[in-house]
Amino acid sequence: MSEIRQDPTTEEWVIMARERAKRPTDFVRGQAEAESPVFLPSCPFCLGNEAMTPPEVLGYRDGGSQGWRVRAFANRFPALTPEGGAVRRREEGFFAAMDGVGFHEVIVETPSHNRPPALMRDDEVAAVLMAYKERYNALSRLAFVKLVIIFKNHGPSAGTSLEHPHSQLVATPIVPGYVRRRHQVASRYHNRTSRCLYSDLADHELRMGKRVVMQTEKFVAFHPFASHWPFETWIVPRVQQACFGNASAEELEDLAKVLRASLFKLRRGLNNPDFNYVIDTAPVGEETSGYYLWHVRIVPRLMEVAGFEIGSGIHINTALPEDTAQFMRELKID
Amino acid sequence: MSEIRQDPTTEEWVIMARERAKRPTDFVRGQAEAESPVFLPSCPFCLGNEAMTPPEVLGYRDGGSQGWRVRAFANRFPALTPEGGAVRRREEGFFAAMDGVGFHEVIVETPSHNRPPALMRDDEVAAVLMAYKERYNALSRLAFVKLVIIFKNHGPSAGTSLEHPHSQLVATPIVPGYVRRRHQVASRYHNRTSRCLYSDLADHELRMGKRVVMQTEKFVAFHPFASHWPFETWIVPRVQQACFGNASAEELEDLAKVLRASLFKLRRGLNNPDFNYVIDTAPVGEETSGYYLWHVRIVPRLMEVAGFEIGSGIHINTALPEDTAQFMRELKID
Numbered sequence: 001m002s003e004i005r006q007d008p009t010t011e012e013w014v015i016m017a018r019e020r021a022k023r024p025t026d027f028v029r030g031q032a033e034a035e036s037p038v039f040l041p042s043c044p045f046c047l048g049n050e051a052m053t054p055p056e057v058l059g060y061r062d063g064g065s066q067g068w069r070v071r072a073f074a075n076r077f078p079a080l081t082p083e084g085g086a087v088r089r090r091e092e093g094f095f096a097a098m099d100g101v102g103f104h105e106v107i108v109e110t111p112s113h114n115r116p117p118a119l120m121r122d123d124e125v126a127a128v129l130m131a132y133k134e135r136y137n138a139l140s141r142l143a144f145v146k147l148v149i150i151f152k153n154h155g156p157s158a159g160t161s162l163e164h165p166h167s168q169l170v171a172t173p174i175v176p177g178y179v180r181r182r183h184q185v186a187s188r189y190h191n192r193t194s195r196c197l198y199s200d201l202a203d204h205e206l207r208m209g210k211r212v213v214m215q216t217e218k219f220v221a222f223h224p225f226a227s228h229w230p231f232e233t234w235i236v237p238r239v240q241q242a243c244f245g246n247a248s249a250e251e252l253e254d255l256a257k258v259l260r261a262s263l264f265k266l267r268r269g270l271n272n273p274d275f276n277y278v279i280d281t282a283p284v285g286e287e288t289s290g291y292y293l294w295h296v297r298i299v300p301r302l303m304e305v306a307g308f309e310i311g312s313g314i315h316i317n318t319a320l321p322e323d324t325a326q327f328m329r330e331l332k333i334d
Numbered sequence: 335m336s337e338i339r340q341d342p343t344t345e346e347w348v349i350m351a352r353e354r355a356k357r358p359t360d361f362v363r364g365q366a367e368a369e370s371p372v373f374l375p376s377c378p379f380c381l382g383n384e385a386m387t388p389p390e391v392l393g394y395r396d397g398g399s400q401g402w403r404v405r406a407f408a409n410r411f412p413a414l415t416p417e418g419g420a421v422r423r424r425e426e427g428f429f430a431a432m433d434g435v436g437f438h439e440v441i442v443e444t445p446s447h448n449r450p451p452a453l454m455r456d457d458e459v460a461a462v463l464m465a466y467k468e469r470y471n472a473l474s475r476l477a478f479v480k481l482v483i484i485f486k487n488h489g490p491s492a493g494t495s496l497e498h499p500h501s502q503l504v505a506t507p508i509v510p511g512y513v514r515r516r517h518q519v520a521s522r523y524h525n526r527t528s529r530c531l532y533s534d535l536a537d538h539e540l541r542m543g544k545r546v547v548m549q550t551e552k553f554v555a556f557h558p559f560a561s562h563w564p565f566e567t568w569i570v571p572r573v574q575q576a577c578f579g580n581a582s583a584e585e586l587e588d589l590a591k592v593l594r595a596s597l598f599k600l601r602r603g604l605n606n607p608d609f610n611y612v613i614d615t616a617p618v619g620e621e622t623s624g625y626y627l628w629h630v631r632i633v634p635r636l637m638e639v640a641g642f643e644i645g646s647g648i649h650i651n652t653a654l655p656e657d658t659a660q661f662m663r664e665l666k667i668d
Contacts, residue, residue: 001418002434004508005425012511015434020411077354079642079650084335091339094538095559100336100349151641159640170642174338177346177515178647204428225429278645299644306493307485308413308504310633311612313512316413 005226008201011185014226015316022318024327027230027302029271036114036163044076045164047111057105058134060127069124070131071108078104079170086144086173103139103171107131108164116154116165118263118272126256132167132279133252137245139171140284146175147283150244155274157301175283183283183292190291198293202236211325214261218254221262223321223328230303230319231270231328233262235296243287244279244294259296265331266300274301339560342535345519348560349650356652358661361564361636363605370448370497378410379498381445391439392468394461403458404465405442412438413504420478420507437473437505441465442498450488450499452597452606460590466501466613467586471579473505474618481506481513481617484578489608491635509617517617517626524625532627536570545659548595552588555596557655557662564637564653565604565662567596569630577621578613578628593630599665600634608635 003016044052047067058072080102091097109117109128117125132150140148152167153160189197205211205222213221213233221235235258237251247255259277266273281294309315337350378386381401392406414436425431443451443462451459466484474482486501487494523531539545539556547555547567555569569592571585581589593611600607615628643649 002412002414004414004432004434006430008429010511013508015413017411017413017434019415020413077351078336079349079351079354080336080338081353091559092538092542094535095342096340098338100338100351147646149642149645151645153640157638159638168642170646172646172648174347176647177344181511201428204426208426225425276641276644278641280645297644299641304491304493305639306487307610307612307633308483308502310610310631311483311485311614312481312504312506313510314506 007224007226007228009182009185009197012226012228013314014228015314016320017316017318018320020316020318021320022230024231024269024319024324027270027273027300027319029273031271033272038112038114040113040164043113043162043164045106045108045162045166046113053106057138058107058131060131068111070110070127072105072131072135075104075106075168080104080172098173101144101173103142103145103169105135105139105169107135107167107169109167110165113164116263116267117152117260118267120260122253122256122260125260126253128167129252129256129259130249132169133245133247135169136281139169140245142171144173145171145284147172147179148281150279150281152277154276155272155301158274158276179280179283182280183286183289186291187289196240196291196293198236198295199238199240202238202293210322213265213325213328214258216254216258218251219258221258223325225321227317227319227321227324228315229299229301230317231266231273231300231324232321233266233298233328235259235262235298237293237295240290240293242282242289242292242294244281246287247294255296261333262298262328264333265328266298269328269331270300270302275299276301341558341560341562343516343519343531346560346562347648348562349648350654351650351652352654354650354652355654356564358565358603358653358658361604361607361634361653363607365605367606372446372448374447374498377447377496377498379440379442379496379500380447387440391472392441392465394465402445404444404461406439406465406469409438409440409502414438414506432507435478435507437476437479437503439469439473439503441469441501441503443501444499447498450597450601451486451594452601454594456587456590456594459594460587462501463581463586463590463593464583466503467579467581469503470615473503474579476505478507479505479618480509482615484613484615486611488610489606489635492608492610513614513617516614517620517623520625521623530574530625530627532570532629533572533574536572536627544656547599547659547662548592550588550592552585553592555592557659559655561651561653561655561658562649563633563635564651565600565607565634565658566655567600567632567662569593569596569632571627571629574624574627576616576623576626576628578615580621581628589630595667596632596662598667599662600632603662603665604634604636609633610635
């Protein structure tokens, strides 16, 4: 028999399909890809090709050298742009619309074309996270910005065509319903209990242990009870803090270890699957709320969403998080 | 500049990304697939292989012949099964869960392995729709069923591995939040205006014309103002009716023409893209509500969802519905 599980943070349901259940090893990709070069002359993100990108808005360099460790600049094909007004208007007398105002930036994570975060050193990942924070804080203070989404697409089925390791930030002039609902759920929980839902969730997972992949002083990584996707991984701070922009340097250094290890285990255990990760954080103006807790959500792209999901919003997950977390926990990092 | 558009039925926002905009012809698939045979000995859905499926729950036959036109039976790998109780329980003292109770059926649309609905006659598609209605009405009357989702997956990136044309029904013991929210939006609109949001939307699209692909006496097919996906197509009845199970035979015959033509145009115009379609209908118990209108939603799988969508719930659509609707409108059906 299947089990239907409710995600406590969204109140959405997920079907854990035992009749279709797969073992963790069934998700290992068959095909190994060709090794990429460290430098590609045509890649705009490679070291030496800086002139191919828009002007730098952030650059981390060691001791004034020509080289750099992390760079950020505007996306050349932006989803949103700074021109226009953040004002809703009626369209055709029936619809609501607004100008696509906002910001869309790229953060290049490394000068090396073939060095994804799974293969970086912890301090390199920490520098990427520092760059996220710096650009988050720069963008979230701009006039009409209501939410900043930080995300990474790895591999073609995760929506990227550029192999060179990079992340993106999009600053939107609206708080989408999907984000608002998560905050409403957490706010109701807080009204009822005076506690943070996400902190209670992290504490519960630490107590149970069976869905935990790893833990450090400041973070816990686990596969959620109602994972929407096989091997979905959440990395949650152990101290309540609504906004990623307020994370301390020590926290980011600790997160770097957990994120790097989680991505390494995915790459090693499943043969480099495509994945996305996002940083779920509070909307602008709610940075100090006591009910929310920013966190990282990693979504490996091991399964296609089909008509049932499109019609119902209910995901069918063919892997139990208890099984996949055990598989990941037992994988060695070297 | 991009435009951010609000879907009036969900109140979610979609970014229409002009900087990344593509022409309708940019979505044409490059690769033509090999012709499939009319019969495949290993295919459980092929004529003559009936013993390979679970017992038939529906079969349309002409004059008692051995052959059949449409068949339905339980899915051999069901997401939900009839055993168990439809009762919420606490899990681990923290989560909500329930048994995976429900029904999951397959409707085989044709005895021919290589005859997708785009290539059927209208009366063949009408028979499939009649089968949907018959099984919808059978399942929606069972004790704990709260919602019946009817959907079709066409092609691997739409989540199917079986090529033989078939659809599925899943009867769930819950109304998912995604469905409930659409009904809340429509109910609020009805409270305010005494009118049906979907009927007003269909009337508006008919008046505007520019997003309409085709219209008949009883239906209008259009690409929504805030399409989440390129070439997303809605087929909406022109008379208010909340529940698909109450559609008349005449309506289903008319829908068959519009559905067949829409799928034919997709296949012809874009070189047989993968797609899903779903029938959005009222939850059980709300069949006679005046605020909702059942409809068909076709989602071609021409774009991957990426980290931004996963983090924000906002889709970025790289094709304007005004452009794609014109492209589809001008395609000939023969």
